[in-house]
Amino acid sequence: MKNVITIVAIVAISISSYAQKTLESYEPVLNSTLEKSIKVSYEKGYVIEEVKPNIYVLTDGIWQSAAIVTSDGVVLIDAPESFGQKIEKAVKEVTNEPIRTLVYTHGHSDHIGGSQYLSNLKDLEIISQTGVADFLREKNDSRRLIPTRTFEGALVLKKGSKQIYLSNHMNYHSNEGDLFVSVPQDKFLMVIDVLAPGYVPFKNLDLSNNVHNYLKVFDQILAYDFDVFIGGHLTGIGTKDDVLLNKAYVNDLYETVKRIHSSTNMLEVMSAAAEKIGWNNKYLLFDTFLNKVIEDSYKEIKSRWISQLAGVDVFTKSHISTMLNYVRWDD
Ligand SMILES: [Zn+2]
Known part of the structure; x- marks a missing residue:
């Protein structure tokens, strides 16, 4: 009985130390990344910071929105759900102008679900693309207010x-x-x-539903004349250099995964696995091949990017997996 207890105790200790070691073994966020991050007081829960004359970034440390103050009211760009309740208070810290306009960059609830807390604002104009408004009407989600004005393609707002x-x-x-x-x-x-400036993109290439377009978006960003870039997440305020660095990272992912995928012999990898488990479990055998491409790609990518961008050991494998889907089935 004593032996059993000892074994249980050893197993329990090794499981807990394994879990601890796993979290602690991740790379700390790079100093260069932390240096460009806005500091957020977690007691207050948000920061509003002027990044250009009368243009403010609001963040709670994980999401970002922007407030553009004009003589014709405040134009709010997105209303993240996480700090939606604090948006009015934050804006009042910097201006007496009322929030008159809310723009939705896209329909995802994390970026616009805080609009529910702005429903009391008188005559609030909510602007989105037609497709986003159609989607929101269909979803009928009380967190996301329905747009009052829609457009397709492009719109120029002249405010003050x-x-x-x-x-x-x-x-x-x-x-x-x-x-x-x-x-x-x-x-x-x-x-x-x-x-997100200073980091690799969020999981699965920032949850892109269209990797083909995602690969092109960096050049479209770089075609603009800007020196302040807001990406919507974490607290970094970006520049053109951040976009260039992320573009290089994503291009490296594409080139590396494409090369390793085309040089890895699928049948050879599957046959080696089939020698151990037979040929019945085709999903598992095929997954063995995909995983080998992912692991081999990760070794290369990690060595080149771990000291340049934060989060490589958190999300790069997910990027490779998403890129592999694109390279194998779409490219
Ligand atoms: Zn989104």
Whole structure:
């Protein structure tokens, strides 16, 4: 009995130390990444910071929105669900102008689900692309207010002395519509869910529903004249260099996965596995091949990027897996 207890105790200790070791063995966030991050007081829960004259970024440390203050009211770009309740308070810290306009960059609830807390605002105009509004009407989700004004392609909002350009170049992330928001006179650009400055993209190439378009979005961003880039997540304020670095990372992913996929012999890998388990479990055998491509690609990518961008050991395998789906079935 004592032996059994000892064995159980040893197993329990090794499981818990394994779990601990796993979390602790991840690379810490790079100093260069932390240096460009806005500090958020977790007691207050948000920060509102001026990044250009009368253009503010709001963040709770994980999501970002923007407030453009004009003499014709505040134009809010997105209303993340996580800090939606604090948006009005935050804006009041920097201006007495009321929030008159809300723009949805896309339909995802994490970026616009905070609109529910703005339903009390009088005559709030909510602008989105037609496809996003159609989707939201169909979803009938009380967190996401229905747009009051829609457009297709592009729209220029003239508010006070600011001209705010809303443009859809293609859908690189969501199915219903993705917007670029720019204020050319201030060299300000906001493109949500492509990259987070200082980090590799979020999981699975920022959850892109269209990798073919996602690969092209970096050049479309770089065609703009900007020196402040807002990506919608975490707290970093980006520049052109951040976009260039992420573009190089994503191109490296594409080239590496494509090369390793085409040079890995599928039948050879499956046959080696079949010697152990037979040929009945075709899913498992095929997955063995996919996993070998992922692991071999990861070794290379990790060595080249671990000291350049944060989060390589968290999300790069998911990027490779998403890229492999594209390379094998779409490219
Ligand atoms: Zn999204």
